[in-house]
Amino acid sequence: MASAAPPLPADARGWQRFTPAQRIGRFAIYLLLVAGIVASLRTIEVIPEFLADAPEQVVDLLTRMWPIAWNYYPRGVHAALLETIHIASLGTLLALLLATPVGILAAHRLVPLWPVNWLARLILVASRSVNSLVWALIFVGIFGPGPLAGTLAIAFRSIGFVGKLVGEALDETHAGPIEALRAAGAPWVSVLGFGYWPQVRPAFWSIALFRFDINVRESAVLGLVGAGGIGMALDAALNLFQWDRVALILVAMFVVVVAAEVGVTQVRKRLL
Amino acid sequence: MSHKAPVTPATPYTFPTSRAAQITFALLAVYVAYALTQLDVSLERVQQGLAHSSRFLGRMIPPNFARAELLWKGLAESLQIAVLASALGIVLALPFGLLGARNLMPPWVSWPARLIVVLARSFHPVVVAILFVKAVGFGALAGILALTVASIGFIGKLFTEAIEEVSIKQVEAVRATGAPFMSVLAFGVLPQVFSRFIGFATYQLDSNLRNSTMVGIVGAGGIGGTLFAAFQRFDYDFVSAILLSIIALIMAGEVLATAVRRVFIDNATLRQLFRRGSPSHDRPLDDD
Numbered sequence: 001m002a003s004a005a006p007p008l009p010a011d012a013r014g015w016q017r018f019t020p021a022q023r024i025g026r027f028a029i030y031l032l033l034v035a036g037i038v039a040s041l042r043t044i045e046v047i048p049e050f051l052a053d054a055p056e057q058v059v060d061l062l063t064r065m066w067p068i069a070w071n072y073y074p075r076g077v078h079a080a081l082l083e084t085i086h087i088a089s090l091g092t093l094l095a096l097l098l099a100t101p102v103g104i105l106a107a108h109r110l111v112p113l114w115p116v117n118w119l120a121r122l123i124l125v126a127s128r129s130v131n132s133l134v135w136a137l138i139f140v141g142i143f144g145p146g147p148l149a150g151t152l153a154i155a156f157r158s159i160g161f162v163g164k165l166v167g168e169a170l171d172e173t174h175a176g177p178i179e180a181l182r183a184a185g186a187p188w189v190s191v192l193g194f195g196y197w198p199q200v201r202p203a204f205w206s207i208a209l210f211r212f213d214i215n216v217r218e219s220a221v222l223g224l225v226g227a228g229g230i231g232m233a234l235d236a237a238l239n240l241f242q243w244d245r246v247a248l249i250l251v252a253m254f255v256v257v258v259a260a261e262v263g264v265t266q267v268r269k270r271l272l
Numbered sequence: 273m274s275h276k277a278p279v280t281p282a283t284p285y286t287f288p289t290s291r292a293a294q295i296t297f298a299l300l301a302v303y304v305a306y307a308l309t310q311l312d313v314s315l316e317r318v319q320q321g322l323a324h325s326s327r328f329l330g331r332m333i334p335p336n337f338a339r340a341e342l343l344w345k346g347l348a349e350s351l352q353i354a355v356l357a358s359a360l361g362i363v364l365a366l367p368f369g370l371l372g373a374r375n376l377m378p379p380w381v382s383w384p385a386r387l388i389v390v391l392a393r394s395f396h397p398v399v400v401a402i403l404f405v406k407a408v409g410f411g412a413l414a415g416i417l418a419l420t421v422a423s424i425g426f427i428g429k430l431f432t433e434a435i436e437e438v439s440i441k442q443v444e445a446v447r448a449t450g451a452p453f454m455s456v457l458a459f460g461v462l463p464q465v466f467s468r469f470i471g472f473a474t475y476q477l478d479s480n481l482r483n484s485t486m487v488g489i490v491g492a493g494g495i496g497g498t499l500f501a502a503f504q505r506f507d508y509d510f511v512s513a514i515l516l517s518i519i520a521l522i523m524a525g526e527v528l529a530t531a532v533r534r535v536f537i538d539n540a541t542l543r544q545l546f547r548r549g550s551p552s553h554d555r556p557l558d559d560d
Contacts, residue, residue: 040351043348046413047413218396
């Protein structure tokens, strides 16, 4: 815990960790949080009838989910699952391609022009503020339903994340090798390739792997709005109340997500 | 990772790419080509889409704020869902995170706790929301419960990791005084993880705010339902109004999260908070 040494209180009878101003700040935040929770509790609309039969509904849900429809896997789930993985990986790769230039533009060290930095940062914030499901809705509106919309949605959502972290990594590089290259008269491509890239390479691959892990999770739901992948199968099963198939799809999603996480962890250990 | 000097002077580069990296990139290229054929992406389709997109964007501008009341109601409900889910999620994540820490708990306690946290984290909140909509019906409650589960998954994992990294010296010092287990936690462990915990909690509030605008797509309350309905009715000008409002809400949430972090982690006072241009880390760097 960090704290600058507080000035001695007026009555020096006892040590106090925070100055009165700091304590007022903390109190204000606590007050705001409690007020927010109380205000939300008082105004939230909960329908008591729905709540009353929740246990019944849960039992109903579980009995309908069991037995899991394993035999549906080859027919309806396998292809959709592969499509989800393709969406996640292609989306991540596309995001890396698109985000790197934006990240470079956002880094003040590389592009010492504040207007350009701010414009690039605006692009990154816009990308992150829109949920991947919303991006999917937009791209379904443009390209029609299918995995293309899903891939683009994943890519556009990831640009902000990857670009921000790449930009920060670039801003934190050491100036020494870069100045050495410049002094040797290297063109800017060489400065980028031999000065900056070796310094940010571990961070770059780490960001890429981390985002891929997130994207596997996110691409699984894009199908709910028609953007391809296993979510489409989930949506179809839900609309027909085929809960045994829903259970199968949930198990498949779980396996893929855990496999991706384990894979990413292993690659990270080997590579970085 | 190749810093070997070139063996023959004929090598064109001073730092050649390693063979393993070359093979990896070749495999990646093959995979991309294969995946692209699977996804049925064609130049023609992209061209068609670009033509659509100009029309699409044309209809989104100008945003239509005529149904402000509907918009406001949805946003307020999203905010309520985010606040309540964060509060509930944080309170529930604390015990799970603590029970999962392998340096404090025996394996028969930590493994079940970790399993629950992994389960809670492996599904997207929207998928969890579907199940809760079935269980407790349409409306905000399903959204709150779904985001609570997501919060347990996220905070629980990070909290466990934070506790596993604490310095054991302080824990042993408190133990050596004969303090009971709860006091060891309160005075030996929690002070060490408090500032990181504030970080996770504010991040989760932010994340819940984003997701609370989405769970409505499956009927779990909030602005998402309104957004999805507007999309399906091709009310694109209303869609852009909703999107702008969501972005404004999320940015407000980010400002709040930054303020909380500054007050609790950097010990900023309210006056420092409102002063423009103040550095975000005005504490000595060698302080820990």
